[in-house]
Amino acid sequence: MTALAQEPVTRLASRSSVMRFLNEVADDYPNAISFASGRPADAFFDLRSWLATVPEFEARFGSRRLGQYGNTAGIINDLVAEQLGNDEQVLCTPDRVLITAGCQEAIALCLQALCRNAGDVLAVRNPTYIGATGIADLAGIGIVAIDHDESAASLQAAALRMRAQGKRIRAFYVIPQFDNPTGTVMPLAERQKLLDVCAAERIVILEDNPYGLFGFEGPGQPPLAALDEQGCVIYLATYSKTFCPAVRVGCAVVPETLFGDRDAARALYEELVGRKSFFAVNTSQLNQALVGGVLREERGTLARLIEAPRAFYRRNRDALLEQLQLRFGALGAIWNRPAGGFFLTLELPYAFEANDVVRCAADSGVIVMPMSFFALDDSQRHRVRLAFSNLTPEEIARGIEALAQYQP
Numbered sequence: 001m002t003a004l005a006q007e008p009v010t011r012l013a014s015r016s017s018v019m020r021f022l023n024e025v026a027d028d029y030p031n032a033i034s035f036a037s038g039r040p041a042d043a044f045f046d047l048r049s050w051l052a053t054v055p056e057f058e059a060r061f062g063s064r065r066l067g068q069y070g071n072t073a074g075i076i077n078d079l080v081a082e083q084l085g086n087d088e089q090v091l092c093t094p095d096r097v098l099i100t101a102g103c104q105e106a107i108a109l110c111l112q113a114l115c116r117n118a119g120d121v122l123a124v125r126n127p128t129y130i131g132a133t134g135i136a137d138l139a140g141i142g143i144v145a146i147d148h149d150e151s152a153a154s155l156q157a158a159a160l161r162m163r164a165q166g167k168r169i170r171a172f173y174v175i176p177q178f179d180n181p182t183g184t185v186m187p188l189a190e191r192q193k194l195l196d197v198c199a200a201e202r203i204v205i206l207e208d209n210p211y212g213l214f215g216f217e218g219p220g221q222p223p224l225a226a227l228d229e230q231g232c233v234i235y236l237a238t239y240s241k242t243f244c245p246a247v248r249v250g251c252a253v254v255p256e257t258l259f260g261d262r263d264a265a266r267a268l269y270e271e272l273v274g275r276k277s278f279f280a281v282n283t284s285q286l287n288q289a290l291v292g293g294v295l296r297e298e299r300g301t302l303a304r305l306i307e308a309p310r311a312f313y314r315r316n317r318d319a320l321l322e323q324l325q326l327r328f329g330a331l332g333a334i335w336n337r338p339a340g341g342f343f344l345t346l347e348l349p350y351a352f353e354a355n356d357v358v359r360c361a362a363d364s365g366v367i368v369m370p371m372s373f374f375a376l377d378d379s380q381r382h383r384v385r386l387a388f389s390n391l392t393p394e395e396i397a398r399g400i401e402a403l404a405q406y407q408p
């Protein structure tokens with residue numbers, strides 16, 4: 001575990017260039033099979049049916065009102081609160097829900113509201129989603145790397161170390177369910193320990209859960225927000241993976257109390273709303289009308305809508321595991337078996353980094369994401385992230401065969 005209070009300016013350059021680099025490789029090799037991007041399967045984008053629910057929403061809400069500037073906090077908060085309670089075990093009232101332009105805006109608002117003083121630090125598991133660390137870079141917020149498996153103990157130790165340096169960990173960003181990039185699930189016991197550490201250290205957990213509804217093996221673990229009795233979890237949700245990314249609708253749910261303080265929780269909510277009013281004024285009401293229209297039609301649950309995509313992702317996960325066994329079983333590689341979500345970690349017997357991405361695309365016709373792109377140190381050099389969400393089993397088979405033939 002390393003990467004204490006890293007250099008924000010240096011990281012900004014490297015992380016923002018990662019995204020550009022990947023886009024360029026994909027453009028340069030359009031026929032390569034790509035395991036790089038965690039896109040939802042576009043075969044399930046039912047735009048016509050979803051758009052058909054908008055007139056009903058519009059009739060209830062009022063056409064002129066819908067077309068106007070709107071409430072910064074959102075107009076579908078009641079429907080979202082109902083769906084989160086029904087599907088994600090997150091019980092909340094609409095006045096604790098802030099509707100955002102995707103989860104990405106929610107992360108940005110929360111991080112900047114929580115880490116506002118010099119010396120305020122963000123903790124993240126290493127490796128983690130680059131969208132969170134990228135925002136910390138932009139805002140000049142220092143990042144501390146936390147051990148992936150022993151998060152609670154590692155966070156406790158980091159809190160002590162930071163205090164000794166006159167700094168404070170204010171927020172811990174984490175994806176406990178079907179993590180991006182690793183595809184892992186945080187065990188229940190670790191969740192409980194984490195909540196205790198965060199309550200004791202007054203660290204706000206930013207729980208990001210875009211993939212939680214895509215579990216392949218029965219009901220998964222309850223979200224941290226559902227276990228939180230001490231008021232330390234802000235829950236972040238999105239409709240990008242359950243509907244489609246183009247809706248750009250997500251939310252942040254502020255706890256009822258912040259570490260037991262009801263007024264502090266309200267003040268934090270108001271602060272987030274105030275910040276959003278300057279960034280985006282409000283989340284597009286037309287996009288909210290689409291999400292709201294579908295939620296109304298589906299009676300407050302996405303259970304029916306996600307059935308087919310979840311079966312598709314599961315089939316792809318199984319195809320990927322089968323191909324890895326076939327092609328990499330004898331090569332000294334190891335991988336995990338994701339219980340849900342879009343991603344799997346493959347550990348190769350050799351280092352796989354940026355130059356390998358280009359050579360592998362050119363020589364073998366396959367694009368994979370080095371795990372080092374998500375890392376805060378050099379511990380991930382042999383690992384790659386394989387996204388299996390937007391490929392067919394045939395493409396997975398061809399892609400893994402090609403990857404196995406790549407000569408580093």
Ligand SMILES: Cc1ncc(COP(=O)(O)O)c(C=O)c1O
Pocket residue numbers: 038101102103104105129131175180208210237238239240245249250
């Ligand atoms: C972990 C995680 N958080 C947030 C996002 C961004 O979500 P949104 O499209 O809702 O902004 C993604 C997108 O891939 C993600 O994987």
